[in-house]
């Protein structure tokens with residue numbers, strides 16, 4: 607049984623999927639069950655470089671940056687995407703990022719209280735909330 611908006615990863619090929627609508631079945635890839643990806647809180651990995659932080663912009667928009675100290679965006683270590691999910695889970699926004707860019711995105715408008723997910727190619731999924 608899957609839950610809406612959960613993420614699952616194949617440990618063999620690296621496929622990463624997100625559930626749009628939940629179902630009773632188990633997700634399988636490369637012949638084995640996919641593993642659910644949950645947000646990290648690993649002490650050994652620097653939280654200040656991974657937890658998404660929200661900042662209000664003058665134009666009523668919202669900036670989400672990864673880490674209070676901006677996460678690196680090197681070829682071998684970078685944030686692959688940032689996703690925001692509204693509190694009522696009716697709205698999501700996902701933006702892919704690439705090495706050389708800054709580890710941040712801008713939303714034109716805010717849709718209620720949101721949470722943000724950031725995915726680091728080395729350190730996995732991280733979650734931050736807008737207060």
Ligand SMILES: [Fe+2]
Nearest residue numbers: 683726728729
């Ligand atoms: Fe990282």
